[in-house]
Amino acid sequence: ILLFVYVRSTHISKCTLISRSSVPTGFMGIAGNKGGVGIRFRFYETDICFVNSHFASGDGQTQRRNEDYHMIESRMAFTDGPTYSIKDYLWYTPTAAGINVPNPQNSLTPSQW
Secondary structure: OOOOOOOOOOOHHHEEEEEEEEEEOOHHHOOOOOEEEEEEEEEOOEEEEEEEEEOOOOHHHHHHHHHHHHHHHHHOOOOOOOOOOHHHOOOOOOHHHOOOOOOHHHHOOHHHO
16 A cells, blocks of 8 residues: 655655555554555644555445554554554545445534535
8 A cells, every 4th residue: 555645855854754654454453455555744843644555345245444544543643743542633534435434524514624
């Protein structure tokens, strides 16, 4: 699983406290191509976190996707900067993923994102 974050060279000096994390959820929770990767950094005075995740596919895998989501949410930890839980960040999940967790954007107006 890859995650690329691009920053204009004029702003790179304002990206501080850069930290990454990964949570495997595939084979026995230690290997495979399922799980999540994240990067967190401070951009000027705002902490930003991006997470990319890959869940099991198929109509019968909803429970597994929910378990993997909760595992990533609880185990994702970053080494630099404040120790926020990933819950402090907006995690957008397309409805096609079949995850049985509320999408924060459904309860917010665009001005609140």
